[in-house]
Amino acid sequence: MKLRNRFMKADNLRFISHLDLMRVIERAMRRGDIKFSLSKGFNPHPLISFGPALMLGATTHGDYFDVIIEDNLSPQEFKDRMNAVLPEGIYILDSYEVGEKDLLSQHVKEAEYIVKARLFGELKEIQNKIEAFMSKDKIIIKKETKKGKKDIDLKPYILNFKYISTDEGWILLYIKLTIAEGSPGPLYVINAFNKFIGDKIDTETYRLDRKDLILD
Amino acid sequence: MYSIKDKIENILMKVAKPARYTGGEINSIIKNTKDFKIRFAFAFPDIYEIGMSHLGMKILYYLINERSDTYCERVFAPWVDMENMMRECDIPLFTLETKTPLKEMDIIGFTLQYELSYTNILNMLNLSGIPIRRIERDFSPLIIAGGPCGYNPAPLSDVVDLFVIGEGEEVINEILDLYADWKDRGFNKEKFLKEATKIQGVYVPSFYKEEYNEDGTVKGIFPLVEGVPSVIKKRIVKNLDKSYFPAKQIVPYINIVHDRIMLEVFRGCTRGCRFCQAGMIYRPVREKSREGLLELADKLIKTTGYEEISLTSLSTCDYSKIEELIHDLIEKYKERGIGIALPSTRIDAFSVNLLKEIQKVRKTGLTLAPEAGTQRLRDVINKGVSEEDLLNSTKEAFKAGWNTVKLYFMIGLPTETMEDVAGIAYLAHKVADVYKEVRGNTKNLKITVSTSTFVPKPFTPFQWFGQEKIDLIIEKQNLLKNMLKGKIFRYSFHEPHISFLEAVISKGDRRVGQAIVKAWEKGCKFDSWRDYFKFDVWMDAFEEEGINPYFYANKERDFYETFPWDIIDCGVKKDYLIREYNKAMEGKLTNDCRLNCTGCGIKELDKGVVCFEAKK
Numbered sequence: 001m002k003l004r005n006r007f008m009k010a011d012n013l014r015f016i017s018h019l020d021l022m023r024v025i026e027r028a029m030r031r032g033d034i035k036f037s038l039s040k041g042f043n044p045h046p047l048i049s050f051g052p053a054l055m056l057g058a059t060t061h062g063d064y065f066d067v068i069i070e071d072n073l074s075p076q077e078f079k080d081r082m083n084a085v086l087p088e089g090i091y092i093l094d095s096y097e098v099g100e101k102d103l104l105s106q107h108v109k110e111a112e113y114i115v116k117a118r119l120f121g122e123l124k125e126i127q128n129k130i131e132a133f134m135s136k137d138k139i140i141i142k143k144e145t146k147k148g149k150k151d152i153d154l155k156p157y158i159l160n161f162k163y164i165s166t167d168e169g170w171i172l173l174y175i176k177l178t179i180a181e182g183s184p185g186p187l188y189v190i191n192a193f194n195k196f197i198g199d200k201i202d203t204e205t206y207r208l209d210r211k212d213l214i215l216d
Numbered sequence: 217m218y219s220i221k222d223k224i225e226n227i228l229m230k231v232a233k234p235a236r237y238t239g240g241e242i243n244s245i246i247k248n249t250k251d252f253k254i255r256f257a258f259a260f261p262d263i264y265e266i267g268m269s270h271l272g273m274k275i276l277y278y279l280i281n282e283r284s285d286t287y288c289e290r291v292f293a294p295w296v297d298m299e300n301m302m303r304e305c306d307i308p309l310f311t312l313e314t315k316t317p318l319k320e321m322d323i324i325g326f327t328l329q330y331e332l333s334y335t336n337i338l339n340m341l342n343l344s345g346i347p348i349r350r351i352e353r354d355f356s357p358l359i360i361a362g363g364p365c366g367y368n369p370a371p372l373s374d375v376v377d378l379f380v381i382g383e384g385e386e387v388i389n390e391i392l393d394l395y396a397d398w399k400d401r402g403f404n405k406e407k408f409l410k411e412a413t414k415i416q417g418v419y420v421p422s423f424y425k426e427e428y429n430e431d432g433t434v435k436g437i438f439p440l441v442e443g444v445p446s447v448i449k450k451r452i453v454k455n456l457d458k459s460y461f462p463a464k465q466i467v468p469y470i471n472i473v474h475d476r477i478m479l480e481v482f483r484g485c486t487r488g489c490r491f492c493q494a495g496m497i498y499r500p501v502r503e504k505s506r507e508g509l510l511e512l513a514d515k516l517i518k519t520t521g522y523e524e525i526s527l528t529s530l531s532t533c534d535y536s537k538i539e540e541l542i543h544d545l546i547e548k549y550k551e552r553g554i555g556i557a558l559p560s561t562r563i564d565a566f567s568v569n570l571l572k573e574i575q576k577v578r579k580t581g582l583t584l585a586p587e588a589g590t591q592r593l594r595d596v597i598n599k600g601v602s603e604e605d606l607l608n609s610t611k612e613a614f615k616a617g618w619n620t621v622k623l624y625f626m627i628g629l630p631t632e633t634m635e636d637v638a639g640i641a642y643l644a645h646k647v648a649d650v651y652k653e654v655r656g657n658t659k660n661l662k663i664t665v666s667t668s669t670f671v672p673k674p675f676t677p678f679q680w681f682g683q684e685k686i687d688l689i690i691e692k693q694n695l696l697k698n699m700l701k702g703k704i705f706r707y708s709f710h711e712p713h714i715s716f717l718e719a720v721i722s723k724g725d726r727r728v729g730q731a732i733v734k735a736w737e738k739g740c741k742f743d744s745w746r747d748y749f750k751f752d753v754w755m756d757a758f759e760e761e762g763i764n765p766y767f768y769a770n771k772e773r774d775f776y777e778t779f780p781w782d783i784i785d786c787g788v789k790k791d792y793l794i795r796e797y798n799k800a801m802e803g804k805l806t807n808d809c810r811l812n813c814t815g816c817g818i819k820e821l822d823k824g825v826v827c828f829e830a831k832k
Contacts, residue, residue, distance in 0.1 A: 013469070016469040020235070085521070087240065088240060205229075
């Protein structure tokens with residue numbers, strides 16, 4: 001039985017990698033006495049698959065993983081048992097059954113992010129500045145790829161970009177991006193915008209949260 | 217503006233593997249810090265991934281936290297990137313559990329696993345704003361240390377307030393009881409330490425003076441005050457089955473060196489290899505019952521969720537019920553994909569059969585440690601295995617499907633000739649021939665030959681030997697490099713300058729301790745990490761302190777000479793070690809002490825000390 005799970009990962013857990021997270025879930029399933037299917041081969045491992053990788057240091061409130069289990073557990077039971085044994089900071093929000101051949105990767109289309117960053121001094125009329133930034137025909141950035149740096153246009157990937165609020169020197173921004181093979185992440189947007197407004201955001205202390213992955 | 221927690225959070229994004237510094241792992245212990253009389257930091261002087269793999273820490277962490285008056289937290293050496301950020305942002309070294317600066321602890325307990333972590337100890341103290349030399353510190357925090365390297369406490373005698381000699385779980389509560397008592401009465405460091413010397417296994421270096429002969433050797437370690445013991449007897453757990461072993465282990469988020477359940481099956485070793493310090497200082501052999509182990513394994517799997525259990529000891533296949541134990545564990549857990557690992561195995565057909573069972577669940581590598589390349593030299597070191605054993609077991613393994621083998625050897629062993637060294641390569645080639653015999657060709661075969669340099673260690677029959685000179689070691693390594701060419705072989709070796717420093721410190725006295733402080737002041741740390749090891753700086757430090765390192769590392773010692781560690785009684789008697797030394801020179805073997813008692817003296821350590829042989 002294949003279960004699709006929407007989960008959040010916050011606090012210290014944001015510092016663990018994709019691979020680390022897989023181990024955390026595997027070990028939690030064992031602590032929760034859940035019988036999961038194992039891969040064949042020299043080193044059997046559970047059949048878990050994740051949505052697009054999240055960068056180290058970012059939190060999420062709406063990521064997904066699929067897992068195949070052998071128990072006849074209801075999704076609710078799976079969720080409850082897992083949440084009882086998962087480390088603080090990671091929590092399964094929702095669990096539901098999908099077909100064994102249904103692949104998570106084919107459903108993920110868009111992602112929403114909240115960026116929280118410290119401001120250098122004051123920044124007025126942020127929403128106007130965002131609009132000016134977005135009204136450009138092209139937003140060309142240099143993106144690191146396996147073959148080195150490449151110029152790409154950010155604009156077509158940005159579905160939405162807006163200002164939320166400012167609080168004690170911290171600014172909150174909302175970004176919605178298309179997810180596709182090789183598409184740039186939210187930090188490219190922040191960095192390009194920061195450049196546009198003349199380095200007003202402290203990009204060294206930002207916090208990034210993936211608010212949600214949107215599945216079709 | 218920022219709290220220490222905020223400050224840490226801000227720098228974590230900028231360092232490699234931030235999860236080393238966050239804590240909060242499954243089974244780590246969070247208590248309310250206000251409720252405790254004693255705040256204890258268990259300090260491991262290396263990075264998280266190494267420290268978290270250490271069994272002693274797992275035991276002591278939970279044991280100390282069982283006390284209602286004490287909170288034990290963990291601290292590791294930050295990696296260089298983190299240290300730089302911490303110094304830049306004015307962040308003192310902090311505990312993982314509550315991010316409390318180390319300076320606010322009552323006791324910091326360092327574990328001494330290897331000599332080359334000593335500069336890290338100094339660095340960790342400095343990063344905490346704590347003076348390095350004990351005479352410059354007031355009572356708090358109290359710096360204590362234990363572990364195998366503590367059997368020669370001399371080099372850290374100016375740093376550490378109190379050494380624990382022997383097995384920590386046996387002593388630590390007595391020390392904490394005494395500390396709690398003094399904290400109630402108003403602390404007096406001198407008086408506390410004086411009382412502590414009454415606890416067997418406690419060595420307080422400030423109450424002793426090391427004196428020297430004109431030739432530079434140690435004259436003796438003499439008490440400076442009345443009433444302190446003239447010899448410190450080690451402490452041991454008498455019944456391992458009944459002693460404390462936690463039913464939980466912390467499960468790290470990131471991959472650590474030994475990322476699995478560690479189930480200790482017995483302590484000690486009966487084999488009597490003459491170079492092996494662990495084999496001497498951890499005597500006598502004490503086994504846990506199979507029933508107890510199975511029960512513990514079950515609890516540990518439930519509480520950790522780990523996918524692998526490693527059966528640890530110095531030579532796990534020597535456990536008397538090993539076949540039954542492995543069989544039971546495999547039957548119980550194979551369905552769930554939980555594998556068994558045997559990190560310390562011997563090279564006989566028996567162990568290969570066990571490995572065959574084990575690999576049905578999870579494939580493990582085949583690692584064999586013949587230690588020396590010729591039978592003559594294996595007899596000198598009392599490694600009771602023959603070439604036939606080795607070739608038979610690799611044959612079995614190749615038949616069973618393995619195609620990679622790791623072979624561990626030592627070079628620079630006493631009496632070693634170039635012929636013995638070449639024997640290492642011949643042996644590797646013979647293993648390749650065996651593979652060819654079994655499989656018809658050597659396609660897919662990989663043989664890794666790895667050599668370390670012999671370091672003479674205190675409390676071993678080889679403690680009187682000098683280490684071989686670096687030039688000759690390099691010559692031997694080059695010989696092997698040339699003899700192990702081609703696709704099949706991979707040769708790896710230890711940096712001989714690092715092994716040289718290890719020899720200086722492991723046989724060092726209090727004067728060497730001065731040079732360690734000097735070397736740290738000049739920027740040495742992470743000395744066991746090849747990229748950070750600064751040999752020239754160490755040599756400058758020795759020179760500035762007027763110390764001849766070759767005197768410590770390379771000089772042959774006289775049987776009648778006093779060693780800095782003679783203040784310690786590890787139970788194994790010197791006359792036994794001398795006997796073993798002499799037998800080594802004659803190339804005579806000593807039997808496994810399970811067969812009959814070899815008279816090492818351990819039974820006389822304390823009343824009630826029973827070793828394996830005596831139980832039969």
